[in-house]
Amino acid sequence: MNASLESDVAPGAADLVADLDLDSYLDRVHWSGPRAADARTLRALHRAHVTTLPFENLDAVVLGTAPSLALADIQDKLVRRRRGGYCYEHNTLFAAVLRALGFRVTGLAGRVRLGAAGATRPRTHMTLLVDVVGEPEPFLADVGFGAALGLLEAIPLAPGRETLVGRRRNRLVREPDPAGLEDRWVLQGFADGEWRDQYAFNREPFEPADYAVMNWHIATHPRSPFRRSLYLQRTTPLGEHREIAGRTLTVTAADGSVVERRDLTDDAELLSLLRSDFDIDPPAGTAL
Template structure:
């Protein structure tokens, strides 16, 4: 299977010239563990990334631009400027980090089902397949989904196996895909005692050029939800979750229980939450008026 072609990043050449400053990234996520390409390291890196780096679409909805997916630009934004990003940015950076650790990474694309009401959506979500030496199956890794029922840790690509990360539960199921040569893989999360689809994908490799097209569509198309409404999400190390969708703040406990839901009326309160609860330093000129 072809590895994701992150720009000029290999296990030997992972430094400033390649766009990845590994030491700065590890400082940003508070990583002090070993730099070994093991399943344990993969799970721990995944969890640390989610706890440190928030999900946000400020570039698209506030600044009206598509964020750059060049590795150096993603590093500068998420690490140096202490911003967040959405799936393409998070998983582009994480793929480069994993390659630097010695993992083999393949980029995939998924159709998001969460909140879709059964409507078929295009494949616009970036996720990762990670090969780990000595493990029988590759792992699904995804630090860019952001949702409360998404992956807290990478999980083996095995159908029907429930995987626990603290109180959070996920599993993968196989689903027949009419007319296709292979079944779909569907990621599910346990929400309120019910398994709910998060997204569906195949194992066809995707490249940086594919994500560039998806990124432009998601950030600029007038009907894209990421162009029309603000989305901020933060996962804590214990699996808790905070989200702002439009003007609604939702706080979720690690077990999925909703602790708080309320509307944010004033821009000033939203800006305070950006810094205090989501760890985001807003870009200069952020007005946040008229958002969804």
């Protein structure tokens, strides 16, 4: 095993909470509400994170390396500097925040279906299951999916129950597991008159060591899309979503409809958009 990978798998959940600078995180996401382990706080803090911190894979594309999943490094990158991250970074940080507030959090792994065209992908997406005292179901929380139909707020793990946050619609559906094990859950988003699968998961717990392996594969494997192409995503407080995939900019309204799509041919414009539209300060010497 690579030595850098070994260093990423050591911390457990308790260590992550001990290393957290909660005040700095809350300042970064502009949160001044109550620090209570209830559903209202969970939903509001989830939305504050999603609409403040961008999704990006610059470490893999520009630096050619896997980002560190050590909480101190994630905090330095996402909280102290004008950077974003992808699912492992966002959800590792958010899980530590929730645990510090008194929530019980279980890490899960999903198979992304968005853009898969029916193909079965490996379980490489990190998502979270959050237990809230007094609530009949746990909540699915995911501040690291990034996509235009991802979650703005955490939603109850209840099949078929539609949630509407602003103009963004989501729901969870259940599918039988062909092996006869626990049913799969599928997160869906609604756009252009239809429900679209985002990713599928079950409730098997995953540990930091599991995400370290996934992170290394996604960031360094030569066939990984996150190694070969730039991905930037950001959702505004009003729910508008901006994405750069490769060299294509797509702007999606809060209801999931595409309002703009164009190719970016000028490097200077692309770097300018990173700062202005995505609130990212690129690493020194970034060449795209």
